[in-house]
Amino acid sequence: MxxxxxxxxxxxxxxxxxxxxxxxxxxxxxxxxLKALRENTILTFPACCxxxxxxxxxxxxxxxxTLNNTFASTAASAAGIVAGxxxxxxxxxxxxxxxxxxxxxxxxxxxxxxxxxxGTDFIYVCYDNEGYMNTGTQRSSATPMGALTTTTPxxxxxxxxxxxxxxxxxxxxxxxxxxxxxxxxxxxxxxxKAKRIKGSRYMQIAVPCPPGWGYAPKxxxxxxxxxxxxxxxxxxEIEDGKLRLTGRSKTMADKGNKxxxxxxxxxxxxxxxxxxxxxxxxxxxxxxxxxxxxKRAEG
Amino acid sequence: MAExxxxxxxxxxxxxxxxxxxxVVAAYPITPQTSVTEILSQFIExxxxxxxxIRVESEHTALTVCISASTxxxxxFTSTSSQGLLYMHEQLHWAAGSRLPIVMCCVNRGVGAPWTxxxxxxxxxxxxxxxxxxxxxxxxxxxxxxxIQGYRIAEAMxxxxxxxxxxxxxxxxxxxxxxxxxxxxxxxxxxxxxxTILSPETPMNINxxxxxxxxxxxxxxxxxxxxxxRYKLQKxxxxxxxxxxxxxxxxxxxxxxxxxxxVWHYKTDDAExxxxxxxxxxxxxxxxxxxxxxxxxxxxxxxxxVFRPFPKEEVREAFRKTKAVVIFEKGISYGYEGxxxxxxxxxxYGTDIRLPVHNYVVGLGGRDVKARELAEAxxxxxxxxxxxxxEPAPKWLNCFTE
Numbered sequence: 143m144x145x146x147x148x149x150x151x152x153x154x155x156x157x158x159x160x161x162x163x164x165x166x167x168x169x170x171x172x173x174x175x176l177k178a179l180r181e182n183t184i185l186t187f188p189a190c191c192x193x194x195x196x197x198x199x200x201x202x203x204x205x206x207x208t209l210n211n212t213f214a215s216t217a218a219s220a221a222g223i224v225a226g227x228x229x230x231x232x233x234x235x236x237x238x239x240x241x242x243x244x245x246x247x248x249x250x251x252x253x254x255x256x257x258x259x260x261g262t263d264f265i266y267v268c269y270d271n272e273g274y275m276n277t278g279t280q281r282s283s284a285t286p287m288g289a290l291t292t293t294t295p296x297x298x299x300x301x302x303x304x305x306x307x308x309x310x311x312x313x314x315x316x317x318x319x320x321x322x323x324x325x326x327x328x329x330x331x332x333x334x335k336a337k338r339i340k341g342s343r344y345m346q347i348a349v350p351c352p353p354g355w356g357y358a359p360k361x362x363x364x365x366x367x368x369x370x371x372x373x374x375x376x377x378x379e380i381e382d383g384k385l386r387l388t389g390r391s392k393t394m395a396d397k398g399n400k401x402x403x404x405x406x407x408x409x410x411x412x413x414x415x416x417x418x419x420x421x422x423x424x425x426x427x428x429x430x431x432x433x434x435x436x437k438r439a440e441g
Numbered sequence: 442m443a444e445x446x447x448x449x450x451x452x453x454x455x456x457x458x459x460x461x462x463x464x465v466v467a468a469y470p471i472t473p474q475t476s477v478t479e480i481l482s483q484f485i486e487x488x489x490x491x492x493x494x495i496r497v498e499s500e501h502t503a504l505t506v507c508i509s510a511s512t513x514x515x516x517x518f519t520s521t522s523s524q525g526l527l528y529m530h531e532q533l534h535w536a537a538g539s540r541l542p543i544v545m546c547c548v549n550r551g552v553g554a555p556w557t558x559x560x561x562x563x564x565x566x567x568x569x570x571x572x573x574x575x576x577x578x579x580x581x582x583x584x585x586x587x588x589i590q591g592y593r594i595a596e597a598m599x600x601x602x603x604x605x606x607x608x609x610x611x612x613x614x615x616x617x618x619x620x621x622x623x624x625x626x627x628x629x630x631x632x633x634x635x636x637t638i639l640s641p642e643t644p645m646n647i648n649x650x651x652x653x654x655x656x657x658x659x660x661x662x663x664x665x666x667x668x669x670x671r672y673k674l675q676k677x678x679x680x681x682x683x684x685x686x687x688x689x690x691x692x693x694x695x696x697x698x699x700x701x702x703x704v705w706h707y708k709t710d711d712a713e714x715x716x717x718x719x720x721x722x723x724x725x726x727x728x729x730x731x732x733x734x735x736x737x738x739x740x741x742x743x744x745x746x747v748f749r750p751f752p753k754e755e756v757r758e759a760f761r762k763t764k765a766v767v768i769f770e771k772g773i774s775y776g777y778e779g780x781x782x783x784x785x786x787x788x789x790y791g792t793d794i795r796l797p798v799h800n801y802v803v804g805l806g807g808r809d810v811k812a813r814e815l816a817e818a819x820x821x822x823x824x825x826x827x828x829x830x831x832e833p834a835p836k837w838l839n840c841f842t843e
Contacts, residue, residue, distance in 0.1 A: 182641045186509065193650055200656060200664040202646040207639050209512055210648040211505065212531055218502035222467070222509025223639075225493040229464035229515040235641060253505070256498030 150330055151177040159203040162195040165359025167349030167366060168269045169195055171323035175240075175267065175347075176206060178333030183236045184227075186211055186219040188250065190242045191276045192269075214249045216241040217257035220264045236337055240267040243284035244274045247306050258313045258342040265336050265343045268306065271351040279354040279412075286374075287424055288407075288416035290356075298415050302427050310344045311380060317343040319379035319388075324350075324366025328377055328389035335379075348375040356411020368406040370394075373432040378439070385438040395436055403428055443696075444620045450611035453581040453618050454520060454546045454604070455480035457588030459490045460626045461544070463518040467495040467506035471525040472558045473608035474548040478520065500525035504532035504545070511541040512647065513640065516592065516633040520546035522608060526564045527552060530571070533601075537572030537674060539648060540636060542595030543602075544588060549720065549771070550608040551806040559807020560608040561771035562720065566748075566780050568603070572674050574681055575748040577719035578606040581616040583700050589621060590688045592630055597688075598681045599636050600674070607721040607771075609807065621696055629695050678750045685747055703752035704759060705744040708734070712741030714819060715760060718769040719745045719781065722803060726769060728812035733819060740819060745781060753788045760789070765797045767822050769815060769838075771804045778835045797822075797831035803838040810839060 155176035162169040168191055176183075186209040187193065193210060196202050211219035220239035227235055239257075241250055246268035254266060273291050274280035281291040283304040290298050311318055317339045321329035329347065336343045350365040352358065357365055369375040370390045377391040387395050394400050403425050407413045416424070448456075454477050458466070466485070468478040484490040493510070497503045500521050507517040521529060526547055536543050547565045551557040565575060574594060578584045584606050591602040606612065639647055655666040665673070686702040693699035707727045709715060714733075716726040723744035733740035743759045745752065760766055770779035777783065782800040789796065799822040803810045818838055825833065 184513070184639060184641065196646050196649055198656060199646075199649045199651045200658040202649065204646065205644055207641055207644040208646045209509060209639055210646070211509070212535055214501060215505040215532070218497070218505035219509045221495055221497075221502070222465070222506035222511075223513055225465045225467070225495050225506060226510030226513035226515035226517075229493045229510065230513065232513075232640075252499060253502050256502055259498075260496070 150327070151180060153177065153180070155205045157203045157205065159197065160195050161197050162191065163353055163359070165352040165362045166191070166195070167271065167323050167351060167362050168192065170326070170362065171269060171321070171329060171347050171349050174323065174326045174330045175333055178330045179236055179238065179337055182234060183238060184209070184223055185238045185240060186216060186223060187240045188213045188216045188245045189276070190245055191271070192240060194276060213245055215253055216245055216250050217262070217266055218253040220266070221257045221260070221262045224262055224264055237264040238267060239264060240269065242275070243268060243270040243272060244282045247283045247304050255313065258310070258315065258344070262342050263340055265345060268344070268346045269349045270346055271349045271354060272303070273354050275351050275354040287427070288420035289412045290415055291412070298420070307346060313342070315344055316341040317379070317381055319345050320375065320377055321345060321347045322366045322370055322375055322377065323347065324363045324370065325377065325389050332379060332388070354412070356414070357409055361409070365406070365409060368401070368409065372401045372403045372406040373428045374403060374406055376432065376435050378435060385435070387435065387439045395439060400432060443622055445617050446620060447615045448581060448618050449476070449613055449615055450581045450584050450606050451476040451548070451613070452480060453585040454588060455484065456620060457585040458518040459484050460585070460621060460623060461518070461589055461592045461630060462516065462627070463492055464515040465493045465495070465507065465510040465517045466519065467497050467503045467517070468519050469497050469500045469503045469521065469525060471500070471522045473550060473560075473612045474520050474522040474525070474546070477546060477548070500528045501532060504529045504536060507543050508532060508536050508539060508541055511543055511635070512539065514633070514635045514638045517543055518545070519543070520548065522548040523550035523552050523564045526568060530568065533568055533571035533573060536601045538670070540599040540674065541601060542592065542599055542633065544591040544595055545601065545603050546588070547603050547605045548608045548612045549605055557806035560610050561805045561807070562605065562607070563772040563805070565603060565605045566772040569749060569780060572600070572678065573749065574600055574602045574678070574685070576602065576604050577746055577748060578604065578611065579720060579724045579744055581611060581614070581618050582698065584611065585618055585621065586692060586696070586698060586700060589626055589630060590692050593688045594681060594684050596633055597684050598677050600677055600681055605720065610721045619698070625695050629692065682750050682752070701744070701746050703747045704755045705746055706759065707742040707744070709741035709743060709759065709763070711739050712763050713739045714765045714767060714823065715741050715743050715763045716767050716769065716815065716819060717743045717745060717781070717785070719748060720771070722769045722771055722810065725810065725812050726815055729815035729819065732812060732816040738819070738823070748781070751784050751788070756785055756788050757792055757794065760794060760796060763796070765799070765822065765826055767799045767801065767819050769801050769803050773802050773835065782835065797826045799825070799833065800835040801838045802835050808839055814838060
């Protein structure tokens with residue numbers, strides 16, 4: 143889609159000197175998120191990989207105003223920013239909360255559910271790297287079954303990934319979308335759209351993590367693509383209850399060419415102890431969800 | 442002429458917030474604080490107060506909303522009690538570390554386990570080291586007045602202020618309260634000027650990671666490290682003493698009521714024994730002092746109004762001439778003694794004040810404590826002191842100990 147590249151905002155908001163790991167999927171996603179949101183945006187985030195990316199006081203490589211908050215409070219912090227701006231009659235600013243899967247699926251879920259139930263006018267972004275990566279790859283409820291982490295170091299994670307998207311959809315949001323930095327234009331378009339919508343918007347981005355997942359930094363885009371091409375990650379958006387597949391996921395649905403998950407699994411060190419039975423369960427888990435999405439997209 | 446109404450402590454607190462023109466309120470109900478949140482929503486939904494009211498899903502979120510709203514430049518208010526305050530604990534540190542002038546009411550209640558909904562001060566005493574100013578009120582008039590003073594103090598020093606008052610004893614007890622004139626309050630309390638505003642016009646990353654040492658910015662200027670920032674908070678708390686006293690005096694000038702700055706005195710000039718405490722137990726002690734005086738015992742009371750910053754000089758001055766001090770506390774630092782008792786003794790260290798100090802733990806979980814029981818405790822302490830027992834272990838009043 144080369145013609146789409148020309149419409150991407152050429153301004154850079156993440157400048158050289160950011161401190162994320164080599165090949166970080168988050169830093170790639172973050173670059174396009176900020177390009178889509180443009181100026182007049184305030185971000186708030188907890189202690190997470192993004193804190194590291196932003197750098198050490200008194201310097202930062204990111205040019206948008208940002209507030210650091212505690213782990214459990216990302217959405218609450220956004221609600222406070224929105225309330226403060228409303229009280230001062232500043233309603234032109236886009237308020238964005240952004241946290242990892244630990245700060246969203248696990249510790250931040252109470253504040254997130256509360257803020258969204260209240261219809262807080264903000265965008266919540268979960269960058270899902272499937273574990274507590276900032277502290278060195280511990281298990282989270284977003285970690286897939288069969289993955290090694292430093293807290294499931296021998297037996298691998300025994301439970302499937304929590305379906306946070308369904309939890310969020312149950313809040314009746316005006317807009318919910320998934321994205322991947324491996325498909326930056328799809329990601330960019332969704333944020334441009336999200337910015338225009340009022341109310342609570344939830345965006346979940348599947349970000350590959352080289353040190354946490356066990357692959358070479360150069361392969362982040364390849365792993366991100368395989369996640370989508372195997373149906374492990376499905377690119378879609380739900381607007382006012384209507385689900386629509388987007389980008390590569392839509393093409394796959396049209397052509398029926400979803401790859402087996404082994405193509406995705408075999409390239410990551412974290413799955414090296416996955417049993418055949420776990421692989422079978424993982425494939426089944428992917429197939430069931432993929433078929434559900436197909437059915438919903440048709441209906 | 443200011444209007445006098447009969448009202449509960451919680452009504453006084455809500456009115457204090459309204460008169461202070463708070464712009465964002467975030468609160469979560471908990472007994473005995475609940476009616477503060479209800480009254481404020483009536484003010485806001487009824488159009489009497491122009492403010493954003495965020496009906497949050499937890500106390501942790503209540504204080505987080507206040508922190509973020511204050512960061513973008515709004516004057517904020519919240520209130521809580523007991524478990525709610527403990528649930529906020531992380532954010533109490535965050536608010537003080539961010540140097541945000543938040544004012545919060547703590548309607549004092551005991552903490553579990555086991556459950557109690559009744560009054561003691563273990564909740565706020567346990568938050569002593571979070572970097573907040575703590576003011577303990579002795580009646581409902583002082584609640585409304587202290588909230589207004591609280592914003593003036595907080596916004597002058599960029600330190601959050603906790604206005605503490607006893608659950609049920611004050612929160613649910615009707616007393617006559619003179620409502621400060623709205624225009625006079627506006628003069629006393631100019632609009633909030635934030636030290637830093639988070640906005641797209643001035644992009645910055647607030648509260649990022651600091652490493653142990655100072656680091657240079659892009660211009661090569663060395664900036665504060667974590668430890669320098671902590672030192673500045675401590676220094677500001679020390680300096681807030683003068684601001685608290687000045688705010689009290691200015692308030693007295695404008696409204697004719699002086700609640701005593703850091704400490705208040707009752708018949709201490711000739712007192713041979715001084716009873717001391719914080720909040721309603723200190724008020725009760727004034728009645729006990731009168732009872733003792735009828736028997737010829739010259740008793741007086743020093744009420745500790747401000748627990749943080751601790752009024753070291755004031756207590757040294759207050760206890761210099763007396764012969765004994767009896768402390769009544771609705772809380773304890775487990776494994777040692779009452780926190781106020783430790784602070785008082787530490788304040789006397791290095792001076793020529795050599796006093797017998799008797800410490801009574803009273804009223805935990807709302808157990809009633811009457812003036813005559815306080816008086817009896819003082820009598821028994823006088824007897825013990827006469828027989829040479831100058832610093833016994835804390836005694837538990839009205840408690841069935843073996």
